[in-house]
Amino acid sequence: MTIAIAVTFGTDGNPGHLPKWYAITIVGVICVYVSGFAWSWGPLGWLVPSEIFPLEIRSACQSITVGVNMTSTFFIAQFFTAMLCHFKFGLFIFFGCFVVIMTTFIYNFFPETKGIPLEEMHMVWRQHPYWGKFLESENDKIQTSKTETKAST
Incomplete structure (x- = not known):
């Protein structure tokens, strides 16, 4: 997806004439990405905190988790458009790097809670x-x- 957007839009962000099939394909690929995130990493920000905290501090930790989640979402929503204008297709690489960092952190620092x-x-x-x-x-x-x-x- 990032390569297709980079080839089309380049670093200036002006694709010129964009064929309709290409635009539909790009939007479709973005929808598949968002759906994949919604079925994998998306709900884990709500699920994992409810499973990892001991009962004594669970409610306090859940409230902190929700507050941090909402604040982070607010800042991402505020800066996304400006980042897209400056990074162009690099924004998708930027978020992809965060997925790699997040996966590494979870793998190394979070215990298995199944069962x-x-x-x-x-x-x-x-x-x-x-x-x-x-x-x-x-x-x-x-x-x-x-x-x-x-x-x-």
Whole structure:
């Protein structure tokens, strides 16, 4: 899609005479892209946060997630037209790079939640190779409480 738009519009954004079949094809390909996003990455911004937060902080984290999502959507909508005028076909490459970055981040930093009840999500985060370094384990909590008990007696 990006190549077809780049060849047609170039860097000046003026395609000259554009055949009707070509315009229909470009719009069709964009619709397929949007449909693919709506069936894959699109709903994950709402689904994943509802599954990854422990019950104790879930409602607060969901509200922060919704706020960040809505704010990001607002800024993208405000700057999309200006970015399209400046980047031309490069805007599609720009967003494609973000999909690659997003995929890499999700693959490396988000745990698998399939089949895990919400009550056990805290254990998943503790066992994660990266995020587990920032969370105290159950053993640390037990030792801390025993130390505090001994110190108070």
